Amino acid sequence: MILTKCLLLVWLSLLTLCAGRTLHSHPGKGAKQPIQTSRPYNIAHRGSNGEIPEETAASYLRAIEEGTDFIETDILATKDGKLICFHDVGLDLTTNIASIKEFTDRKRTYNVQGFNITGFFTFDFTLQELKTLRTKQRYAFRDQQYNGKYPIITFDEFLTIAREAPRVVGIYPEIKNPVLMNQHVKWPGGKRFEDKVVETLKKYGYGGAYLSKKWLNKPLFIQSFAPSSLVYISNLTDSPKVLLIDDVTMPTQDTNQTYAEITSDAYFRYIKKYVVGIGPWKDTIVPIKNNYMQAPTDLVKRAHAHKLQVHPYTYRNENSYLHFNFSQDPYKEYEYWINEIKVDGLFTDFTGSLHSYQEWTSPLPGRSNSPRQLLSQIASLVSPYDKKA
DSSP states (O other): OHHHHHHHHHHHHHHHHHTOSOOOOOOTTSOOOOOOOSSOEEEETTTTTTTSOTTSHHHHHHHHHTTOSEEEEEEEEOTTSOEEEOSOSBSTTTBSGGGOGGGGGGOEEEEETTEEEEEOBGGGSOHHHHTTOOBOOSOTTSOOTTTTSOOOEEHHHHHHHHHTSSSOOEEEEEEOSHHHHHHHOOOGGGOOHHHHHHHHHHHTTOOOSTTSHHHHHSOBOEEESOHHHHHHHTTTOOSOEEEEEOOTTSBOTTTOOBTTGGGSHHHHHHHTTTOSEEEEBHHHHSOEETTEEOOOOSHHHHHHHTTOEEOOBOBOOSTTTSOGGGTTOHHHHHHIIIIIIOOSEEEESOHHHHHHHHHHHSOOTTSOOOHHHHHHHHHHHSOHHHHHO
16 A cells, blocks of 8 residues: 555656656757657747747747747738738737837828728838837737737747757748738849748758658748748749638638638649648638537548648637637647547647647657556556555
């Protein structure tokens, strides 16, 4: 009986160790631990932005610490043609721009994908001006303690964070609002926004077809809601691309097709020549009614039939985002999407939660064991006498 109690204490210690925040140690000067490819990708949506303001260096560093496979970012351009990591074309929601008196005369109204939007826009400011701003948390129900601490970062800074990580960490940049960027920002030689994104990626050594040796060394998916941008850059890079899918009733910003049209089998047959997967809003895969999930559509099965990966967005821990089916338990949501819907990657605001779930249910070789495996190991240590007791 004493042995049983001691083993129980050992087991609890192991569980505590597995639940710790620091999931990866620095490998020193040796080869970096490779990216995993044996289970759905953990994609840090704008970094670990459930904890720290989105698309900041701190948010990406937290996501890397918590075990992400890819850090995701949105790429926009400044007035002087510099590439920055920022989600909205407007600066109002996630920066302190409204409190900066010298910028009050920069407020403008533009048509953005069919809607007139009034505010402060990235392409009306130089990079030097934007660097004076500080970011803030998008949602009031999330931790506000980091507001005002972190600046906007450039795409170059983002790439440096990934390259200097203690293990191989992939990147997942989005060519954001390319139609609007090309309307308002001009580059020498008639170059396009897409050209500048690909040029920057190549400068840091990114390229290579999916799962090639070059790709495994510097993993990359390039994403966009604009199919024409993905087709265009196919002539510039062989890096894998992902077509993002919005609400099926919405039109694309560049081809004026609805997303219902571009998720048809006919369109999949066309676009799979240019992309390796799709990134749908998860409610287009499983419709919602009164906050309950309905029967899933056949979108994932059809995409897989066309050899396309499926990386849905966005998974969030908060009750307001967890449908009633999951009893406010994000692990139940991950269980459903990974094992029932069988997605190939998940965009999450809470990288640590997804990583913990995957390590407990399907740990990678050399990583922490699942509770079931730990119990099995403990049972093998118990003596026959102790079992009888």
